[in-house]
Amino acid sequence: MREFNVALAAPEWILSATILVVLFQDARTRWDNKGGLGRTTWLGLLLATGCAMLQGWFVDTPATAFLGHYGVDGFSIVCKAIFGATALFVMAMADTWLKRVDRGHGEFRLLALMATLGMFFVCSVRDFAGLFVSLELITVSFYCLTAFKRNDERAIEAGIKYVVLGALATAFLLLGIAFIYGATESLWFHKIALTEASDGVGGNAALLEFGLLLTVLGLCFKIAAVPFQVWTPDVYEGAASPVTAFLSMGSKAAGFVLLLKVVRACLGPDGDAGIILATGAWAGLFALIAAATMLYGNLGALWQGNMKRLLGYSSIGHAGYVLMGVLAFNEAGFAAVVYYLMAYLFTVLGVFAVVIIVNGALRSHAITDYAGLGRKSPFLALVLTCGLLSLAGVPPMAGFFGKFLVFQAVVQLGTPVAYTVAFVGAAGVVVSMYYYLCVVKQLYMVEAPEGDTRLDGLVVAKPLKAVLWVCLIGIFVLGFLVQPFVAMAQDAAEALMAAR
Amino acid sequence: MTVGHLITLSGVLFTIGMVGVMSRRNILIVLLSVELMLNAVALAFVGFGAWRGNLDGQIMVFFAITVAAAEVAVGLAMVIALFRLRLTVDTDRVSLLKD
C-alpha cells in the first residue's frame, strides 16, 4: 500500500492530459475553427474509458496508488465505465447542440472533461479528502456548465440557484466530514468501521453519527434527494439540454457512488450492518428520505407541461428508487444500485438525445409541441417512447429490471420499514405511469397543428444517431438479456463489500 | 482554551452563516454567508486536528479554502452576469424558473 504506483491512475492521467491539450488547442485556434477540439475530446474520452475498462483485465485488483489514497477495484472499474459512457454520449449530444452556439466551444468541452475527471476520481477515492475534492471538481464544473449560456436569463438563474444551494450542501458535507474526522482521528473511509469496532457505541459514537448524518444530507444534493431536491426542476429547465443530460446521469451517479462508499465504510468487516447502521434508526432515516423523494418527484411531475421540468421531477423520483437499494445496507442492495444506474444510463440519455434533437427544431420544451412526432419521425418517437416506458418500469425494458432488483433487495429485508418504503415506491410507479403516458400520447395520438412544419424532416447527426441506437438496444438488452450485466453489477458490489 | 471552545465557536459561526443564507436577499451577502459557514468548518477542522494531534485536519483546511474560493469565484461571476441582464442582485426577483 505504501507506494505511489503512478501508472495505476492511467485513465485520470489521460483525461488530465486531454484537458491540457484542449486548453492549449483552444487558445491557438480561431473561434470559427473549433472542430479539432471535438476530435481531441473524443479521442481523450475514448482512450480514458477504454483504459479504465482494460484495467479490469490487466490489473490485479484490488490495487492502490498514491500511498493508498487511490484505489482500483471491480467497483471502481464498473463505475468508470458508466461515467465514461455517460461522457461519450453527452459529448455526442453536445456536438449537435454546439452547432447552435457560436462561441465557447473550448470552454464547454473543457468543463465537461473536468467534470468527467472528477467522476473518475470519485470512483477511486478512499478517503474523505479525496471525496471532497473530487466531488467539488464535479460540482464547480457543473456550476459553470449550468450557466453556460450567459446571455440567457434562465440559464443564469439556474446557475445561481445551483451555486447557492450547492454551496450550502457543501458546507453541510464539509461539517459532516469535520465531525467524522473528530470521531475517527483520520480521513480514511475504513477508519469508520475500525472506530465503531474499537469504541463500541459509546465514546465517539455521537460525534460520528452526527458527522455521518451531515455527510449523507450533503450528498443528497448531488443525487437530488430530499432535503436538497428543490433545485432540480429549475436547474434542469434552465440549463442547456446536454448539460441537463450530464447532470441527470453523471452528477447523480457520482453522488450515489460516494454514498455507497460512505455507507460501505460504516458496515462491519463481514458486511454485517455494523454498529451504527444496525440501530435501525439509520434504515428509517434512509427510508424516510427515499419515500419523501419518491413522493416529491412523482407528485411534482404530474401536472408538468415542460418536458425538461418533467424529467427533472422524474429524476428526483428515480433518486428515491435508487436510495431504496442503498438502504438495504447489503450486497444485494448495492448490486441493485449499480444495475439501476446502468439501466438509467441508457434510458435517460436516450430520452435526452431525442429531447435535444426535437428542441433543435422546436426551440421549445412544451410537451404539447411534441404532438405528431410519431408520424413525422417514427424512430425518434420510438426511442423516446421506449425510454419513457423504461423510466416508468414497464417490462421487458431496462428500467423494469432495475426496479425489480431494487424492490427485491428491499422486500428481502422483511422489516416493516422495508415493506412501507416498497409500498410507497410501488404507488409512485403507478403515478409515474400517468405522466409518462401523457408524453407518449402526444407522440402518437395527437396530430401536430395544421401548417406546423417544425418537426418535418429532422436531421440527426451520425454520432447522435449512434447514441440513439445504442440506447435503444441497451434499454432492451438490460431489460431482457440481463445475465452479463447482473453479473457485472454483482461483481462490483462484491468488490465494494470487500474493499478495505 | 479547549477543543470544546473551538467547536462551539465554529458552531456559532456556522449558525450565523446559515441564518444569513436564509434571511438575506442580496446574493452577494448570501455568498458571503456561505463563505462564513465554510470557514467555520475550517475552524472545526483545526480544532479537531489539535485535539487528535495529527495534521489531517489542517490539510483539509487548505482544501476547504481552495474549494470555497472556487465556488465563490464562480458565484460572483454569475452575479455579474445576472446584474448585466437584470440589473438586480435580489434573490427574490430571480424567479423565472418555477412551477
Added chain:
Amino acid sequence: MPDLAHSLPAYVPWIIFCPALAGVIQHFFGAKLPRKGDLVVIAGIGASLAMSIALMFQWAALPAGHYFVEAWEWFRLTPGADGIAFDMAIVVDGLTASLLCVVTLVATLVFVFSTGYMKGDPRYERFFFWLSFFAVAMLILTLADNLLMLFIGWELVGLCSYKLIGFWSEDLVNAEAAKKAFIVTRVGDVGMLLGMLVFYHYCGTLSMRGIFAGVAAGAVPATALTWAGIGLFFGAVGKSAQFPLQIWLPDAMAGPTPVSALIHAATMVAAGVYLAARMFPVFTPDALQYIAWTGGITAFLAALVAFTQTDIKKVLAYSTISQLGYMMLGVGVGAPWAGMFHLTTHAMFKACLFLGSGSVIHAMHHAQDLKDMGGLRKKMPVTFYTFVLSTLALAGIPFTSGFLSKDAILIEALGNGHIVLFSLGLFSAFLTAFYMARMVWLCFFGKPRNQEKFDHAHESPLSMTVPLIILAAFAVSFWFTLGAGPEDEFANQFYRTPAYAQEFPKTDAVAHAYWVDGKKPANWHASHGPRWFQIVAMVLGLIGLGVGIALFRSGRRNQNARILPAGVHELAAGKYYMDEMYLDAFVGAANKTADGCRWVDEKLVDGAVNLSGAVGLFIGDASGDADDLVVDGAVNLAADAAKGAGALVGTAQSGRVRNYLAMAIGVTAVSIIVLVFFVIG
C-alpha cells in the same frame, strides 16, 4: 412420488417464435408486401394454432397428472452460496394446452375477420403488426412457468392493448380511454408485483414449482400467505376488470371491434382468471373468500349496468365483465377448473358476439348505437343466426356450451356452501338472459329505427362471416362433451390436475380438498349436483329470454325503455358513480397534497424565513446597524407575515432561492434534532 415431468417437445418455443417472426417481417416489409402483409401475420398465427392443437393431443396422450416442462437459465442473483437462478421456463399442462388452443384459434379467426373489417384503413399494416405483437405477448403469458416471465407477458399484453385501444387516435377520446386502461390495470399490477416479491422473500424463487414447494413446506407464514395471495389476485382484478377496477373495460371499447373481441373479451382479460387458476394452490381460504366475493359482486353489478346501455359494444363489454366475475367466482369457491372451463366456452361465444357486433357495425357504417338498428335479421342472416346461437350460450340455455360451464360454477358454489354467492350467481344468470334478449331483439327484430342506414345495410363478406360460423359452432355443447361421460368431461380432462398439483400436498393453510385427483370434498351434496338445480337454472334462463322478448316484441319499448326499478336504474346508468368517485378521490388527493405542500411552504418555510429574519434582525440590532435593519426587517417581516396569513399562493417550487434554502435547512435541522434526541440521546 412418480416423476410426472416430461421434457418439452422441441417445437413448443416456435409457438411463440412464429407470430414473432411474422410480426417482425410485417413491421419492416409490411407496406411493400402484397395485401400489406396480412397473410404473413395470419400464416404466423396459423402455424401457432396448428402446433397448439398438436401439443394438446400430445399432452392428452400422457397419463393423467403428467406435464411437459423445460427451463433455461436466464440470470442468477448471487448473494448466497450458489445464488438464486431465474429461469425462462415453459410448462405445458391441461391449463396451458387448452388456453393455447383458445388463444391461437380466436386470434386466427379474429385476424381473418380483420382483413375484412379493417379493409381500406390507412394504417392497415400497422394494425396487423400490433395484433401479431399481442399474440406473442399473450403466448408468453400463457406458457410461462415463472412469475417474472409471466409478468413480462402480462405487461406486454397491456402495452398492446394500450396501442390498439388508441389505434384510431384521431379521436382524443380513444387516446384517453387507452391511457385509462393502461393506468387502471397497472394499479392492479403493482399489487401483483408486491405479492410476487413476498413469495420471493419467503420461497427464494419466482418459479411456480418453487413457490408451490415453499408453500407446501410451510415456508410462508399464514398471514403473509393470505396477503401475498390477495396481492397477486389484485393483478388479476386489474387485468380482468373486476370490482373495484372494472371501470376501464367499457371505455376500452373505443378500439376497433376485432380488438375488442380478441383482447377485451376472449384472451387478455381472461388472463386474470388464468393467473388465479394457475396460482390456485397458494390461496388461503381467506384469500379465496375475497376472490369469490369479488367475482360474485362483479357478476351481479355489471349485469345490471348492461340493461342501461344502448351502445351494442358497451352491452357486450358489461356482459364480459359480468362473465369474468363468474369465472372468478368459480376460482374463489374452490373450483378453478370450473372457472377455466367457463373461460374456454366464454372465449368462443363472446368472441363470436363481438365479431357479430363488428359485422353489424360494419354494415351500418360505423354506427353502433341500438337506436339505429332493428330488423336486421333479414338483411344479415349469417350474422343473425351466429349471434343468436352465441346469445343462447351466454344465456346458459341447454345444449349450449355456456349451459355446461355456467352450471359447473354455480353447482360448485352451492356444493361448497356459498349459498349467498350461489343465489347472486343464479340471479345474475337470469339477468344475463334478460339483457341479451333485449339486445338481440332491439338489434335484429322489430322495425328498423333508422331507415336510411337500414337500406344501406348488407351482409358482410366471407372473410367476416366464416370466422363467425366457426366460432358459433363452438357455442354448441357437443364439442365439450366429446368422449361422453359426465357433463364436465372436458373440464375433468383438462383442468382437474394442473402441473405440480400432485407433487405438493396441501398444508392446512391451503386445504382445497378436491384440487388433487378431482376428488370431491366430504361435504359435497351429491355426485353431480342436485338435478333440481339444473332444472331451475334452465327455467330461469328461459324465463329471462322470454321476459326480454315479451317486453320488447310489441315494439312499444325502444332502446331507451327503463327495465330496472327507478333507483336501481339511475345507479346502474351512472355505473355506480365509481369513475367520479375515483376522480374525486385521486384528483382530490393530488390537490390536497399540493395544498399540503403549499401549506408547508406557507407556514413552515416562510415561518422559518421569517424566524430567521427575526433572528437576523436581532443580530443586526446587536451589531449596531440598528436603524436600517430594524425598519427594513420590520417591513419585510410584516410583508412576509401578511403573505403567510394570506391566501394560498405559490407552491413549494416557488422559484425563490431563499425558500429553497430555508426548506433545505429546515429539513436538515429537523433530521439533526431527530437524530440527537432519538438515536444519540
